Amino acid sequence: MTEPFIRLDGVSKTYRTRGKEFLAVSEASFDVAPGELVALVGPSGCGKTTLLKALAGLHGHDGGTLRIGSPEHPFDPARDIGMVFQQPLLLKWRRILDNVLLPAEILGLPMTESRGRARDLLALVGLTGFEDKYPYELSGGMQQRAAIARALIHDPKLVLMDEPFGALDALTRDKMNLELLRIWAQSRKTIVFVTHGITEAVFLGTRVIVLTAGPARMADNIVIDLPHPRSFDLRTHERFGDYTRRIYRLLGIE
Template sequence: MSAFIHLAGVRKLYRRGREEFLAVSDVTFDVGEGELVSLVGPSGCGKTTVLKILAGLHPADAGTVRIGSPEHPFDPARDVGMVFQQPLLLKWRRIIDNVLLPAEILGLPMREARERARELLALVGLGGFEAKYPYELSGGMQQRAAIARALVHDPKLILMDEPFGALDALTREKMNLELLRIWRESRKTIVFVTHGIGEAVFLGTRVVVLTAGPARMADNFTVSLPHPRSLDIKTHEDFGAYTRRIYRLLGME
């Protein structure tokens, strides 16, 4: 069976005027269908760039980017859901109408999409909040709504760019558990960008480590911690071994 995402030797340069700077290089990893892969590294290591390449927003300058397999065909317009650090909800729309935005843009049948949006809001723990406006929700709840929005058009791939980075530590832990549950129930392939090393190990079935200056890929390993995971796992010695491995790569040990 071929991988769902296949990246090989991916490189991206940005040009600003005459200056060029290397955003990513040597990025090579595969993601299997239904995996949750963490992309971890310091600021400036190009994690977001990799995500934008996967989203089809920027082309890679060199290397191979292939998404989809004969078993799981991939439509670049319909099969990507995105979650960012900020919830980016439209403040003039009710929560349910925010969730429906991708369905509107894709021109999906609205009645079914609305039904699905309702189910998704229940899935992310926001049942009963359909008619609220974003300002009536806390930051964590807004981010849950943003996750529901990323799922509403039933994409095969969810790209998350530090989605819990702006939340307080406790909410963040809670959202980590929620995300694992949502991932199990929705069976999506998720690429999760973070600079939280513990978060990367806790969530990922696999971790890809990127380093900055120069931006390149440093490691790519499978996390063999059992699922479903709970917070207890953080005291597991394997968990400690994985995080130490990343700290070492980032030159922090």
């Protein structure tokens, strides 16, 4: 068996605000194999964003060990992370192509090469022809596609997504779910995806980590054994229903 790309073992994180301690993540332990799409699902305050930020190296953790990378898949924390947030956060004054290029500029990658790559990525996310538009000329869904292209420009090994489709309407969201699966299959990235949509988590994930709030706790680690490529027919699949019911039950919704 190949070594996991990410290994969390008893990871905890406590925040201190005004003298009070707040346990945001406790005892999170799971492995992620290279090329997996893992969904972290749970209610607000369950620590899923905290966990994501710990993976991004944006803040430390108090207990346990968190390791990313393996001998076959070395990981450079400075350039192997791509991030997508709930808001597209495109720079209003840059054209779409230049927005996608931002990480390449920060890392000082060769520009002519990156420019070609940015065009390819915009094609991958379905934005050919929009390279020279400004963000305000694009719909919310299209802006989020551009943000996904931006997260891939420096060819990171790990893409972290924090409720990337949470601000979109339901129809666009469904469409973006299919798009993400296609992009994931083509780019073969390892993706960790935070959501509070249970069906979204089961539909997208090769694995779903269920987190509960108050107190923060990792409740389950479910391998989603459903075939790829996936389509919406899958939602009527018996096992799909089993998985979602199991997660609803874990989160106390029946």
